[in-house]
Amino acid sequence: MNKITLPVLKGMKEKHDKISVVTCYDASFARLVEKAEIESVLVGDSLGMVIKGEENTLNVSIEEMEYHVRAVKRAVKNAFIIADMPFGSYQASIESGVRNAVKLLKAGAEAVKLEGGEEIAGLVKTLTRSGIPVCGHVGLTPQFVNKFGGFLKQGKNDEEREFIFKSAKCIEEAGADLIVLESIPHTLAAEITRALKIPTIGIGAGNDTDGQVLVIYDLLGMNQDFNPSFLKKYCDLDKVVSSALAAYKKDVKS
Numbered sequence: 582m583n584k585i586t587l588p589v590l591k592g593m594k595e596k597h598d599k600i601s602v603v604t605c606y607d608a609s610f611a612r613l614v615e616k617a618e619i620e621s622v623l624v625g626d627s628l629g630m631v632i633k634g635e636e637n638t639l640n641v642s643i644e645e646m647e648y649h650v651r652a653v654k655r656a657v658k659n660a661f662i663i664a665d666m667p668f669g670s671y672q673a674s675i676e677s678g679v680r681n682a683v684k685l686l687k688a689g690a691e692a693v694k695l696e697g698g699e700e701i702a703g704l705v706k707t708l709t710r711s712g713i714p715v716c717g718h719v720g721l722t723p724q725f726v727n728k729f730g731g732f733l734k735q736g737k738n739d740e741e742r743e744f745i746f747k748s749a750k751c752i753e754e755a756g757a758d759l760i761v762l763e764s765i766p767h768t769l770a771a772e773i774t775r776a777l778k779i780p781t782i783g784i785g786a787g788n789d790t791d792g793q794v795l796v797i798y799d800l801l802g803m804n805q806d807f808n809p810s811f812l813k814k815y816c817d818l819d820k821v822v823s824s825a826l827a828a829y830k831k832d833v834k835s
């Protein structure tokens with residue numbers, strides 16, 4: 582695989598060549614992701630949950646994001662690296678948003694991901710005009726978990742669907758280069774994908790997006806108790822690791 586850049590990802594949308602994205606937080610997994618020629622790696626703030634063991638993504642700091650981006654960057658040569666702007670790193674002002682986005686780019690990210698619509702359009706405009714590529718994120722935006730009352734599917738009625746569609750359009754118009762559509766109806770994701778020129782990356786949003794993203798631990802089956810309807814598990818890492826550890830312990834004891 583050659584180096585994946587933004588123009589390459591945009592060209593893939595035009596050619597209807599689906600974009601594969603996975604989250605990644607460390608160099609060991611990043612090496613395997615790179616070997617599998619996955620086109621893009623998302624250093625997601627989901628690390629708050631799957632790495633730190635928190636209940637949601639709200640308690641991730643910009644320093645933690647920088648640390649994980651640096652680790653991933655060391656093992657990735659060709660995949661396009663997107664990094665999440667964590668909660669609190671861009672809500673206060675455009676100035677703080679730019680300062681924190683620059684930190685992630687200096688750590689090795691090639692684009693930053695921000696959650697929201699109209700309320701972040703000014704920041705998206707400033708970032709993209711300053712040469713910092715932006716990936717938007719609409720639908721179930723985990724940093725709004727307290728507003729939503731949980732990790733709940735969005736777009737349940739006409740009003741919500743219109744809000745999500747308008748948010749996606751607004752983020753594209755502000756200059757975003759990509760957008761994540763999370764946990765929304767398939768039909769709405771398809772409609773947004775047709776309406777936008779930038780690639781859409783879906784999670785729990787059906788097959789008609791330009792690409793798909795999954796949390797790496799989820800797709801590898803790391804947690805037997807996490808089984809959302811959209812998740813296809815490609816291996817049972819829970820079982821594999823548990824039996825390897827049991828075999829190791831048995832060897833040590835004997």
Ligand code: KIV
Binds near residue numbers: 604623627665
């Ligand atoms: O933080 C994350 O991993 C994400 C993806 C699930 C889209 O935002």
